[in-house]
Amino acid sequence: MSTVNCRIVLDFERPSKELLEKFKELPVATLDDSMNRMSAMDSGIHAYSKGKLAGPAFTIKVPYGDNLMLHKSVDMIKPGDILVIQCENSLNRAIFGSLLVNNLKEKGARGIIVDGAIRDSEEISQIEGIPVYARCTSPNGPWKNGPGEINTTIAVGGQIVRPGDIVCADQDGIVVVPQEYAEEIAAETKEKEEGEKVVLAQMLAGKFERPWVEQAMEKLKVDVKPR
Numbered sequence: 001m002s003t004v005n006c007r008i009v010l011d012f013e014r015p016s017k018e019l020l021e022k023f024k025e026l027p028v029a030t031l032d033d034s035m036n037r038m039s040a041m042d043s044g045i046h047a048y049s050k051g052k053l054a055g056p057a058f059t060i061k062v063p064y065g066d067n068l069m070l071h072k073s074v075d076m077i078k079p080g081d082i083l084v085i086q087c088e089n090s091l092n093r094a095i096f097g098s099l100l101v102n103n104l105k106e107k108g109a110r111g112i113i114v115d116g117a118i119r120d121s122e123e124i125s126q127i128e129g130i131p132v133y134a135r136c137t138s139p140n141g142p143w144k145n146g147p148g149e150i151n152t153t154i155a156v157g158g159q160i161v162r163p164g165d166i167v168c169a170d171q172d173g174i175v176v177v178p179q180e181y182a183e184e185i186a187a188e189t190k191e192k193e194e195g196e197k198v199v200l201a202q203m204l205a206g207k208f209e210r211p212w213v214e215q216a217m218e219k220l221k222v223d224v225k226p227r
């Protein structure tokens, strides 16, 4: 049998602290603008606890309702990592609960994103400093049989995630920033944010204009009637 879906990569290159720092305050919506508005994970994956996320992806792939590889990851992660888990959209069996969240927090994990269910959600929502994003809850607990993968390329919520890609999440949702474009995307997003501040100031001063709207009307040949 091949080792496909049954393999572990022990370590990977993480973005520098300086680079990660640039993402801490950037809104996820503007980051997505800098990636041509196509890098958001499926909106069905939503926050179960408060807090913004920006950190390197530690990737895990598990079968439906199984968390053996997640347990294996506990002693492999580095402080600041965000665990991103592909689990075959396990909606009727939780992949983890509050015990694992506490354990991962103690090891330095900065957040967890899973394409399926969690349990102990009320407790999880009270654990500070480790935001959890999931699709839903289920009281059914996970099996621990494997197989799975650690630190390989995965697909979560319609996005490709590779170990070390920068995952950013806030109240709007989650985006994945490919590590090799991260500097460029952070700079572009900061510039867009400055631009939005100028637009807002113009709006509040009643000086904002939208010439492009009339241009679009003309192009569409919109039938405009006086009454």
Ligand SMILES: O=C([O-])CC(=O)C(=O)O
Pocket (backbone or CB within 6 Å): 095, 096, 097, 098, 099, 100, 101, 119, 120, 141, 142
């Ligand atoms: O018991 C389990 O396997 C999962 C769970 O609820 C926890 O991590 O708290």
Ligand SMILES: [Mg+2]
Pocket (backbone or CB within 6 Å): 097, 098, 099, 119, 120
């Ligand atoms: Mg539990």
